[in-house]
Amino acid sequence: QVQLVESGGGLVKPGGSLRLSCAASGFTFSDFYINWIRQAPGKGLEWVSYISGSGSTIYYADSVKGRFTISRDNAKNSLYLEMNSLRAEDTAVYYCARLVVRGLYNWFDPWGQGTLVTVSS
Amino acid sequence: DIQMTQSPSSLSASVGDRVTITCRASESISSYLNWYQQKPGKAPNLLIYAASTLQSGVPSRFSGSGSGTDFTLTISSLQPEDFATYYCQQSYSTPYTFGQGTKLEIK
Numbered sequence: 001q002v003q004l005v006e007s008g009g010g011l012v013k014p015g016g017s018l019r020l021s022c023a024a025s026g027f028t029f030s031d032f033y034i035n036w037i038r039q040a041p042g043k044g045l046e047w048v049s050y051i052s053g054s055g056s057t058i059y060y061a062d063s064v065k066g067r068f069t070i071s072r073d074n075a076k077n078s079l080y081l082e083m084n085s086l087r088a089e090d091t092a093v094y095y096c097a098r099l100v101v102r103g104l105y106n107w108f109d110p111w112g113q114g115t116l117v118t119v120s121s
Numbered sequence: 122d123i124q125m126t127q128s129p130s131s132l133s134a135s136v137g138d139r140v141t142i143t144c145r146a147s148e149s150i151s152s153y154l155n156w157y158q159q160k161p162g163k164a165p166n167l168l169i170y171a172a173s174t175l176q177s178g179v180p181s182r183f184s185g186s187g188s189g190t191d192f193t194l195t196i197s198s199l200q201p202e203d204f205a206t207y208y209c210q211q212s213y214s215t216p217y218t219f220g221q222g223t224k225l226e227i228k
Contacts (some may be wrong), residue, residue, distance in 0.1 A: 035217075045157075045165065045208055045219040061216050095164055105171040106212045107155040111164035 002026040002110055004034075004096050009115030016086050016119070022079040022096035022112055030054070030074040033099035035108060036081050038092035038117075046092075049081065050099060064090075086119045093117075123147050123211050127220035133228040138199045142223045144192040144209035152188045153213035159222075160205045168207075169194065199225075 008020040022034065036048040049060045049070040058070055069082040079096055093116050097108040124147035134140050144154065152172040157165035167176045169185035172192060182197040196203055204227050209220040 044222045045210075047217040047219070050215075059215050100170075102171075105153060107167055107170040108157075108165075108210070109167040109176070111166070113164055 002098070004098065004110060004112035006094060006096055006112045006115040009094065009117045011118045011120065012086055013121050014087060014119055017082070017084045018086065018117060020081040020083065020094055020115060020117070022081075024077045024079070024098075027098070029072075029077040033057075033101070033106075034072065034079045035097045035099055036068075036070060036079075037095045037097055037108070037111070038090075039095070039114075040089075040092045043092075048094070051079070083117070086117075088119050091117060091119045122216055123150060123214060123218050125209055125211055125218050125220040127207075127209055127223050129223060130221065131224040131226065133226050134199055135228045136199050136201060140196045140199055140225065142194045142207055142209075142225075144187075144194070144220050146190045146192075146211055146213075149189045150211045150213035153211055154185075154187065154192045155210045155212060156183075156185055156194045157208045157210065158203075158205045159208065165208060201227075 003025045005023045012018050030053045033050050035050040038046050051058050051070045067085045071080045093114040095111045095114045097111040100109050126145045128143045154172045156169040159165040168179050173185045184195045206222045206224045208222050
């Protein structure tokens, strides 16, 4: 079945770096935009970034622009998020989610189970 | 950025009740509105896309309506498994944005 599995979360000090991964299975990975979406503890959902199937189109939320880099390896069915200059406010569960497009409409489905990133000294 | 505002932020209801959650966009988003359900410790799960289309496998007691700036999610008869947090999300333009969530609790 269609599945996304995140990994790479952990505890990192402010100013530090971390690389998240998302492994995809059950669908043609290169056909889909994939997104990173995060959720701070006890808070709502914040969209972070997306990358097109070919990797040629990338978009970032202002809150992470210049610090985070999204990339993908279609040969490995994998998505990545390189996070630098981490701040306490980046503490969150990070989800990867497939963007399904039908006509002019699109939505996130499915989502991975998430990986927790904690930025603290 | 398009701001999404849900009301109420929390709601207490009983099994069998009919419940409506409202989502308002800061500008017109046509029907580019999705709804997700999230249970504690789990990832969000798609319920409705394009404002009113039920995702495959989602029970028919869930329905969505609206266009422009005002949208609603209705659960016709609450079941025990429906107690969760619900989020709306606009897919009209990037950055994609979510409502703050509505937590549905058992009365």
